[in-house]
Amino acid sequence: MKTIALLCFAACTSSLFAQDLLPSWNEGETKGRILKFISEAQTEGSDGYIAPGDRIATFDNDGNLWSEKPMYFQLIFIMERVAALAPEHPEWKTQQPFQAVLEGDKAAMKGFGEKELLELMAATHAGMTEEEFSEIVSEWMQTAKHPTAGKLYTEMTFQPMKELLQALRDAGFKTYIVSGGGISFMRPWVEAAYGIPPEQVVGSRIKVEYEEGGKIRRLGEIDLIDDKAGKPVGIYQVIGKRPVLASGNSDGDFQMLEYATTGEGARLGLILHHTDADREWAYDRESHVGQLSRGLDEAAARGWIVIDMAKDWKTIYGE
Amino acid sequence: MKTIALLCFAACTSSLFAQDLLPSWNEGETKGRILKFISEAQTEGSDGYIAPGDRIATFDNDGNLWSEKPMYFQLIFIMERVAALAPEHPEWKTQQPFQAVLEGDKAAMKGFGEKELLELMAATHAGMTEEEFSEIVSEWMQTAKHPTAGKLYTEMTFQPMKELLQALRDAGFKTYIVSGGGISFMRPWVEAAYGIPPEQVVGSRIKVEYEEGGKIRRLGEIDLIDDKAGKPVGIYQVIGKRPVLASGNSDGDFQMLEYATTGEGARLGLILHHTDADREWAYDRESHVGQLSRGLDEAAARGWIVIDMAKDWKTIYGE
Numbered sequence: 001m002k003t004i005a006l007l008c009f010a011a012c013t014s015s016l017f018a019q020d021l022l023p024s025w026n027e028g029e030t031k032g033r034i035l036k037f038i039s040e041a042q043t044e045g046s047d048g049y050i051a052p053g054d055r056i057a058t059f060d061n062d063g064n065l066w067s068e069k070p071m072y073f074q075l076i077f078i079m080e081r082v083a084a085l086a087p088e089h090p091e092w093k094t095q096q097p098f099q100a101v102l103e104g105d106k107a108a109m110k111g112f113g114e115k116e117l118l119e120l121m122a123a124t125h126a127g128m129t130e131e132e133f134s135e136i137v138s139e140w141m142q143t144a145k146h147p148t149a150g151k152l153y154t155e156m157t158f159q160p161m162k163e164l165l166q167a168l169r170d171a172g173f174k175t176y177i178v179s180g181g182g183i184s185f186m187r188p189w190v191e192a193a194y195g196i197p198p199e200q201v202v203g204s205r206i207k208v209e210y211e212e213g214g215k216i217r218r219l220g221e222i223d224l225i226d227d228k229a230g231k232p233v234g235i236y237q238v239i240g241k242r243p244v245l246a247s248g249n250s251d252g253d254f255q256m257l258e259y260a261t262t263g264e265g266a267r268l269g270l271i272l273h274h275t276d277a278d279r280e281w282a283y284d285r286e287s288h289v290g291q292l293s294r295g296l297d298e299a300a301a302r303g304w305i306v307i308d309m310a311k312d313w314k315t316i317y318g319e
Numbered sequence: 320m321k322t323i324a325l326l327c328f329a330a331c332t333s334s335l336f337a338q339d340l341l342p343s344w345n346e347g348e349t350k351g352r353i354l355k356f357i358s359e360a361q362t363e364g365s366d367g368y369i370a371p372g373d374r375i376a377t378f379d380n381d382g383n384l385w386s387e388k389p390m391y392f393q394l395i396f397i398m399e400r401v402a403a404l405a406p407e408h409p410e411w412k413t414q415q416p417f418q419a420v421l422e423g424d425k426a427a428m429k430g431f432g433e434k435e436l437l438e439l440m441a442a443t444h445a446g447m448t449e450e451e452f453s454e455i456v457s458e459w460m461q462t463a464k465h466p467t468a469g470k471l472y473t474e475m476t477f478q479p480m481k482e483l484l485q486a487l488r489d490a491g492f493k494t495y496i497v498s499g500g501g502i503s504f505m506r507p508w509v510e511a512a513y514g515i516p517p518e519q520v521v522g523s524r525i526k527v528e529y530e531e532g533g534k535i536r537r538l539g540e541i542d543l544i545d546d547k548a549g550k551p552v553g554i555y556q557v558i559g560k561r562p563v564l565a566s567g568n569s570d571g572d573f574q575m576l577e578y579a580t581t582g583e584g585a586r587l588g589l590i591l592h593h594t595d596a597d598r599e600w601a602y603d604r605e606s607h608v609g610q611l612s613r614g615l616d617e618a619a620a621r622g623w624i625v626i627d628m629a630k631d632w633k634t635i636y637g638e
Contacts, residue, residue, distance in 0.1 A: 053516060130555060174518070187559045197372060198559040199493070210551040210574050214581030223556075232529040236449060237542075238557050240506045240517040255529050262533030 021167040023314075024160040030312045033305055034164065037245070037268045038171050048266040056241050057168050058202070058231075058256060059161070060248035061179035061186065063290040064272050065194060066157040067146075069281045071109070071289055073153050074181050075117055077140055081124040098123070110288050114180060114204075114252075118222050121182055122206050126220035130184060130208065133218055138188045151317075154193050159318030161247075161272075165194055173245070178202040178234060180227035180252055184218070202226060202234040231256035249274065250290040257295070257304060269304035271295045276310040340486040342633075343479040349631045352624055353483065356564070356587045357490050367585040374491050375560050377521070377550075377575060378484070379567035380498035380505065382609040383591050384513060385476040386465075388600045390428070390608055392472050393500050394436055396459055400443040417442070429607050433499060433523075433571075437541050440501055441525050445539035449503060449527065452537055457507045470636075473512050478637030480566075480591075484513055487564070495562075497521040497553060499546035499571055503537070521545060521553040550575035568593065569609040576614070576623060588623035590614045595629040 021038070025031040040048025041055060062068040082092070082101045092098035097116040100108035125133060141154055149156060165175045175196055177186060183205050187198035204226045207219040226234040232255055235243065246253070246260035247270040261267040273292065274283050284292040299306050309316070340357070344350040359367025360374060381387040401411070401420045411417035416435040419427035444452060460473055468475060484494045494515055496505060502524050506517035523545045526538040545553040551574055554562065565572070565579035568591040580586040592611065593602050603611040618625050628635070 053510070056518070183556075183559060191372070199375070199557070201559060205556060208552055208555050210548040210578065212574075212577075214578050216551060216555050216578075229529040232535060233527055236527050236535050237502075237524060238518070240502060240520060255531075258531075259529065259533050259535075 021170075022160065022163050024163055024318065026312055026314055028312065030305055030307055034268070034270075037266065038167055041173075041244075041266060042171050050244055050266055052172050054241065054244055054265075055168075055171070055173040056176065056239060056243045057165075057173045057245040058176045058178040058235065058239075058243040058247070058260065059165070060250070060253045060256070061177050061181055061190075061203075063249040063274065064158075064247060064253070065161050065165075065177070066153065067149075067280060068290050069283075070147070071112075072117065072181065073146075073156075074121070074185050075109075075112070076147070077137070077144070077185065078117070078120045078124055080140070080144070081136075082120065085124055114225055114227050118204060118206075118225060121185075121204075122220045122222055125182070125184070126206060126218045128218060129211075130216035130218060133184055134188045137185055141189045154189060156317060157193050158313075159315050160313045162194060162318075164247075165196065168245070169195065174200065176200045176202060176239060176243075178226065178231050178246075178256055180204055180225070180230075182206070202231075202238045204230075227252045229255045232259040235259070244268065246270070247272070248295075250292050251294050252290075254295055258302075261302060261304065267303075269299075269302060270307060271299055271304055272307045273309060275308050276313075276316065278310075279316045280309060282310075340489070341479065341482050343482055343637065345631055345633055347631065349624055349626055353587070353589075356585065357486055360492075360563075360585060361490050369563055369585055371491050373560065373563055373584075374487075374493060375495065375558060375562045376484075376487050376492045376564040377495045377497040377554065377558075377562040377566070377579065378480070379569070379572045379575070380496050380500055380509075380522075382568040382593065383477075383566060383572070384480050384484075384496070385472065386468075386599060387609050388602070389466070390431075391436065391500065392465075392475075393440070393504050394428075394431070395466070396456070396463070396504065397436070397439045397443055399459070399463070400455075401439065404443055433544055433546050437523060437525075437544060440504075440523075441539045441541055444501070444503070445525060445537045447537055448530075449535035449537060452503055453507045456504055460508045473508060475636055476512050477632075478634050479632045481513060481637075483566075484515065488514065492564070493519065495519045495521060495558060497545065497550050497565075497575055499523055499544070499549075501525070521550075521557045523549075546571045548574045551578040554578070563587065565589070566591070567614075569611050570613050571609075573613055577621075580621060580623065586622075588618075588621060589626060590618055590623055591626045592628060594627050595632075595635065597629075598635045599628060601629075 022031055040046040041050040043049055059065055062072050079101045082098055086092055086102055097120055168175055177196055181203050183201050183203040186201050186203055190196045205223045207221045207223045208216050211217045242263045243260040245268040246257045249272040257269040261269040274281050341350055359365040360369040362368055378384055381391050398420050405411055405421055416439055487494055496515055500522050502520050502522040505520050505522055509515045524542045526540045526542045527535050530536045561582045562579040564587040565576045566589040576588040580588040593600050
């Protein structure tokens, strides 16, 4: 039985070499450079060869593996939690950032950054055990719909990036998420969505404590903001290796890309540029979510590939 | 070529079933229960079956995968760093815990706990980049010798535990270290010693910051003490799953074992009892390093296996 299974696996693997590893990507320089990097990484003797243990690839999540408009999806989740918990917190009516959320004050909410997001996260996500929180997230992901697209949020994950993640894993890479989003918000669903297991998720987190009897209790205090210079710090804490590939879409990913691409040997930096107002959204330097400015300015000089969503992708979410 | 390699792999794997997975363990109840757990974990339909994604096993390091006498090996490393750096720090002559180290004051050093250890770690391990520190550790591991055994420290790793780690990996488990020791002290050598890659090391850590240009700078402040109730916290931060197997040797591992074994389904808790004064060391309730008391009291009621080093192991360090 084992031998038969392995023969089948060998046959399937071999046939892949004749297939297009990135079928949702249009032919062109972007796709060509990515495929060359993956191919050379596995070719001993090539300048681009990467030892198996060093094949670490890190991917931002918001705006990079799924959409992030009109606001981070985790913020939508948080707003729904704030509304649900408001009756127990009358003080929120006059206390920011809660007041803005409860009043649906879009102008105020547009000004929210990582700080307000994490303040709301700490206030609405603390008190319960990790397992209880995980259930709340799982249920929301299975039922909540995006306000304008009307889709489940996991249906707004990018098909071309999922193909890239799979192609990297087939080439022996360990794929990680390194996101400003919360680890406990991502872990329950990323394996089904991206093939990335919970133990390969780096992200922001609140403090937790161990409770005698076997529980992890979530506390209302921030422990790590995994954004900007915090991303290489999160990578140090969890992975302990300099990635050889880093992929992001905003200036919050700049330091991660720099960290990955300043090591020795073959390196790949990817910036996803949202250029597709028809099929997704178009934004960069002026956007309050996913601002991308320095990355665009320096990508060419640093050898990073700027993925043009409208031009390089056949589909955004797949069929 | 691929097919041939896979056929060979299949053959090798099949032949393993005829082999003793734990050749350095004596026959008996301990070995039998461990092998039964591993076998059932892979057997669908068995009560002991564990889904592949849940096969997470966490191992303490000091006193569990290698020796920890006369003191934690990392403390010996730190003492040698203190001595090397002392000329640059005249104030250490009258400042504890440095003074005790410089004067070789064994009585004072016997009182050192996790707190002093980490204070010394922060003071002697900060300022340089992560990569520089990694080189210092690697060189020390290749040259420094244990004060009484005269061996390299990596020669004082436990052969029976290395077999157990390998048997678990062959059964689809991901094996992690979860140690009170520092992550940056362990990552450079644990893959060669135990087959555990750097990204599967959970441990204590000092704060780091990202430095423009691509470097991780080590700061003189403690970020996490991964001991006692800190172990499940470290597991939350890095792994995000409740382990199904936890293995330790002191009361510093108690909470990790409790956390692992209070989940649903098949669980295994292992306590290594140092009972072998001839081949290694014998200590438990009264020891200042690796104190084991509550674990011995509660193991039977909790269904944890107490490994008797003298009785259960054919060899300590292998040949």
